Amino acid sequence: MPVSDRPILILGGTAEASKLATRLVAQGYRVISSLAGRTREPAKLEGEMRIGGFGGARGLTGYIARENVSLLIDATHPFATQISDNALVAVASTRIPFVRLERPAWQPKPGDRWTSVTSLEEAVSAIPAKARVLLALGRQHIAPFSRRGDVHFVVRMIDPPETPPDLIDFELELSKPGKVEDETAFLTKKRLTHIVCRNSGGSASYTKIKAARDLGLPVIMIDRPHRPGTYTLPDIESIGHFVDETLGSLRART
Ligand code: NAP
Numbered sequence: 001m002p003v004s005d006r007p008i009l010i011l012g013g014t015a016e017a018s019k020l021a022t023r024l025v026a027q028g029y030r031v032i033s034s035l036a037g038r039t040r041e042p043a044k045l046e047g048e049m050r051i052g053g054f055g056g057a058r059g060l061t062g063y064i065a066r067e068n069v070s071l072l073i074d075a076t077h078p079f080a081t082q083i084s085d086n087a088l089v090a091v092a093s094t095r096i097p098f099v100r101l102e103r104p105a106w107q108p109k110p111g112d113r114w115t116s117v118t119s120l121e122e123a124v125s126a127i128p129a130k131a132r133v134l135l136a137l138g139r140q141h142i143a144p145f146s147r148r149g150d151v152h153f154v155v156r157m158i159d160p161p162e163t164p165p166d167l168i169d170f171e172l173e174l175s176k177p178g179k180v181e182d183e184t185a186f187l188t189k190k191r192l193t194h195i196v197c198r199n200s201g202g203s204a205s206y207t208k209i210k211a212a213r214d215l216g217l218p219v220i221m222i223d224r225p226h227r228p229g230t231y232t233l234p235d236i237e238s239i240g241h242f243v244d245e246t247l248g249s250l251r252a253r254t
Contacts, residue, residue: 006070007032007048008243009063011083015202016101017075020236022046027240029247032067036083057089064094071246073239075101078224079198088230097246100232101239103201105224106209113218120144123196126220127151134187136177136197136208142167145196154190177204183211198222 007030010017021033024047031047034054042051054060064072074087084100091098108114117123120137124144127133132152135142139157142165149168156173164172173190177183187195187208195212197205199221212219233239 005030006068008071008073008247009034009067009069010073011076011087012045013038013080014075014077016103016236018043018045020073020075020101020239023236023240024243027244029243032069054086057086060086060090061093064090064096069094069096071097071099071243073099073101073243074230078102078105078200081225084227084230098231099239099242100227100230101236102227102232102234104234105199105201106206106221109213111213111216112209113212113216114221115218116221116223118223120222123220123222124148127194127196132191132193134190134192134195134197134208136195136205139165141198154192177207180207180210180214183208184214187211187215187217192217194218194220196220196222199224 008024010021010024010031010033012018012021012033013035017033021031022045024031026046033045033047033049035042035049035051037052042049054063063069072087072091074084076083087098115126117126120141121144124147127148129150133154135145135153135155139161142155145151145153146166146168151169153165153167153170154173155165155167155170156175156177158174158176160172160174178186195208195217197208197219209219233242
């Protein structure tokens, strides 16, 4: 099969992944985007889509072989690690070209008061007694904080949870992150003393970080997992060039 007919597989689930699919389809490539299936009605993406787990690294390896995938792009979330580990195993055995798209992490700026930690457990321990903390984390990451009965938590979520968070002293805030001035007003009104969040990068949730800097509030920042040995590019533009160069040279050889 000519290289141009073989699909590029994008492991997605992020805004960047869906923009990348649009970009590569516009470049003339056949693209299959893969989603884990966590969202009930995911937005339609350009190109082809498949939904659901592959069944571990073996399943992904088999899928790549069956579909005759020409190139694999891991464009999953910075904190999604299992699927990325599976991708590394799959490319080691199928020997197809591979690249990771990952938006750059936020870097501390003058005035930021960050404590960097590497896990949720470390974040739990880093909170001082009697703090009032904005927990800016997904609902699946709240449970470890349940041992801190000496801390008041404000848990911000977009949709109401099916069951209340398993915390001793908390209030729920159902809203999305706003502009910097909204975040400043929110942090002040709730008399928050700390923020706990993950270093997701990107602009959408950065406003709280800027507001914390302006107010001099400490942020307990959960660092991203390290990904040694993964060739990573920071934006869609550079992935587009990588794909052209890589598949162009494969095409010249076939
Ligand atoms: P994970 O722990 O790395 O993956 C768990 C399992 O879910 C994988 O082993 C795989 O199942 C399946 N999976 C994950 N991503 C997949 C994909 N793109 N296509 C097909 N199967 C996939 O990932 P997670 O943290 O649960 O995140 C799940 C998805 O949500 C990811 O695609 C990620 O990009 C997106 N997301 C995650 C976060 C986050 O905070 N972690 C935030 C926003 C979006 P099998 O082993 O059966 O193949």
